[in-house]
Amino acid sequence: MYSKKLYSKEKLLIISFFVFITFVLIWISLISGNNGIAFEDTFKIFNQEETFSIIFQKIRVPRTLAAFFVGAALGLSGAMMQAVLKNPLASPFTLGISQASAFGASFAIIVLQAYSSTTSYEAGFITALFAFLTSMISTLLIISLGKKGNMSPESLILFGVALGAFFSAFTMLLQYFAEDTDAAATLFWTFGDLSKANNSSIFLISTVLILSLLFYFKIFWKFDALMLGEDSAKSLGINTSKLRFSSMIIASLLSAVSVCFFGIIGFIGLIAPHIVRLLIGNSHKFILPLSALSGGILLLLADIVSRTVLLPVIIPVGIITSMIGAPLFLYFLYVRRT
Template identity: 40%
Template sequence: MNNYQKTLSKKRNWIILIIIVAFLLFVVDLFTGPAKINISNINSIFDTTSKENVIFFNLRLPQSLTAIAVGLSLGLCGAVMQTILSNPLASPFTLGISSSASFGASLFLILGFPVIYVTTGALFFSLLATAFVYMIGKKMQMNTYSMVLSGIAIKFLFDSLLSLVQYKASDETLEYIVFWIFGSLNRTNYSQIILIFISFLIAFIYIFKNSWKLTAMRFGEERAMALGVNTKKIKSISLILISIVTAVSVSFCGTIGFIGLSSPHIARKIVGEDQRYYLSMSALIGSVILLISSILSKTIKPGAIIPVGIISSLIGIPFLIYAIIDNKDKG
């Protein structure tokens, strides 16, 4: 076995290891929470008349599955963003998707729509922001800097509109808006979880199929075009896909920050820039980070659940600082 084959084998082993870690964390998350449910009384979990059954299948399992689905989605989106924008500080929220989704949810709440329609408002405005950024990018020949700047403009616009909505909201509505913005895994149902998984799989299949093109882009767009890569096309389609995936995740769970920023950096350190492994690793690490955040959110304060978005941000901040320092050293 030559060195190249050994390197690939090592990368595959890393991916298998992270899958095992994610599964173990998934099991731990299922049995973590204010209500004491142990593996020793597993029979009561499958007793449809018991409270353990309700807690496990109506609360714990959807929450843990959501952590995996959203973690995979944001980890993948962050990796693709950093590749197509050639920016180590890029994340799914660089394009203002999170801010627009938060505004949409808040607007629907203050207008008196039932809570069930809140995710519809979040999804609509996040897709609206995506469409705007895409139109600007297309007009500017998918120029990286133009796309980033338009995303920042969208973010500040919807942040301002969100502040206005909060200012006008009643105390009761404001409390729910703030809780939604913090990010939570316990507001999804099984049909929404399936939708998150489907959107992730569609994006992953297309992006993984074109992973060699993304790898070429990491060495510069000019070099990639010399190899026959249509960089504008791959940017356009990738941007649309990851924006939709992010919009779906944020619409159902609220703002869960830094997953899309920290996961790619960890993945890059482990498997390098080969997108075949980098994309998969980043997605898996995203699920691992969110599962850890979910477990911590239920254990830091006994008897209470801290919004998972707060925990994920605290975990992600050191990676943001590291990314800034690492990028400065390379520059």
């Protein structure tokens, strides 16, 4: 009984630490600008100085919220994929779903000329729709091959890497034949950039994230059962095929809404769940929400680095996450082989 209480206190302490770090990084992000991290801007936030107020409300707040919600969406998406595929290397990036979303967005911009013939709202909707549709194609391919081909978790990851390369090749092909303006627009998808944050994109991503969390809170125990094996899960009355399909669809939606607005931001969905498992164990009651929180923390941190490491140059955040995530991905591969 005593050890159980102690274990609960440790988990509460870890959760409190995650929340504390989140608020600290949000604060640092809000006071980061062209001159780096300016702690004196903390006091300006509460003043009504007109110029700073415009910069704060129109640029810093949307970018900070976008970093948190996009990171949280990718973190939750990765946790779900790793759970239903029973593969710790699964994520929207490693399975090629992010690259498929980017291809769909590029197709809408270059081929359909979404931004030249419609309003910005309609263009954003069309782009998001095609990003989602292509991510669904990628997801359905992964699910069907995993089921019909009886592929191992490692083989699914290799298939995802190949699928991502396939979609990336077609994205580059579209860019090669595109007009300069369209090619430049799609190039930002491959970089991953948070500067395009606005109220509508933040609202959509946060809404999808919250609804996904509410859905998963109701069925988190099914993922714990699935970890024990297909037969054990089925003995508890769980339709594993339905669980895997619905979870992959929602995880892909989380990835698609992020990619369609901000481009490919790699490795957040891979790393965030691993950090949580390392600190708090394998219970999906904690893995799901904390993976979202961890993803938000990682992307907030990456965005702060991207804005301050080479002042006054702002590096696209996708470059930072890939530079950090790629070595960690290789490390996880090495650990699984040894």
